[in-house]
Amino acid sequence: MNKIVLMSDPKIAAIPVADCGEPLVDVRLQESLVVDSRKTDQSGAFAHLREGVLIRLLEAQKLLPDGMRLLFIEGYRPPALQRFYFERYADNLRADNPGWSPIRVREAASRYVSPPEIAPHSAGAAVDLTLISATGRELDMGTRVNASPEESDGACYTDADGVGSEARANRRVLGDALTAAGLVNYPTEWWHWSYGDRYWAFQTDAGSARYGPRELR
Ligand SMILES: C[C@@H](N)C(=O)N[C@H](C)C(=O)O
Numbered sequence: 001m002n003k004i005v006l007m008s009d010p011k012i013a014a015i016p017v018a019d020c021g022e023p024l025v026d027v028r029l030q031e032s033l034v035v036d037s038r039k040t041d042q043s044g045a046f047a048h049l050r051e052g053v054l055i056r057l058l059e060a061q062k063l064l065p066d067g068m069r070l071l072f073i074e075g076y077r078p079p080a081l082q083r084f085y086f087e088r089y090a091d092n093l094r095a096d097n098p099g100w101s102p103i104r105v106r107e108a109a110s111r112y113v114s115p116p117e118i119a120p121h122s123a124g125a126a127v128d129l130t131l132i133s134a135t136g137r138e139l140d141m142g143t144r145v146n147a148s149p150e151e152s153d154g155a156c157y158t159d160a161d162g163v164g165s166e167a168r169a170n171r172r173v174l175g176d177a178l179t180a181a182g183l184v185n186y187p188t189e190w191w192h193w194s195y196g197d198r199y200w201a202f203q204t205d206a207g208s209a210r211y212g213p214r215e216l217r
């Protein structure tokens, strides 16, 4: 396996953002996409994505085998919420590992939550999602969505060893469709995919990101 580049890596922060100004759109207006309610918030922020990301997601769904669909869980995340998630997770790691240096805490935290200044979700560029059957049953992906590396003993890594054959096959189906539609994966989380953000620019050698962090309105 290639060495994983974390979102905390200075190479990611060094990528320039040339925001194209594309709007954030509400994915719930698309009847063909099933939207899960677990991340619902008062303003509906969670259900927004940049238009270009949604278009690619719908393309990816068409590439799935018959009977499988995407289950959209979380898209846009306000910058203040991203900061809260990152700091809370880093605080927990610090408490559990009092000997760790600040750099080690930041790196370990960014396996699970992006540092707020990178934040693909706050750019409306990232989506957390999984696969469902025709009847709406979530398919076996080896861990729950949003299982941390600590909780899952690393099984949340997309290419983790020790994941059962059915889950491995399902991860591959999901990944093949999303990759063909132009999204990239964060290798520490099988459910996290993005298009147009800095991590996408890094993975695709695009030179700059199309979308940077912003407020919903
Ligand atoms: C917290 C998790 N669902 C997530 O979204 N992680 C990525 C790396 C992020 O914060 O962008």
Ligand SMILES: [Zn+2]
Pocket: 121, 126, 127, 128, 191, 192, 193
């Ligand atoms: Zn994510």
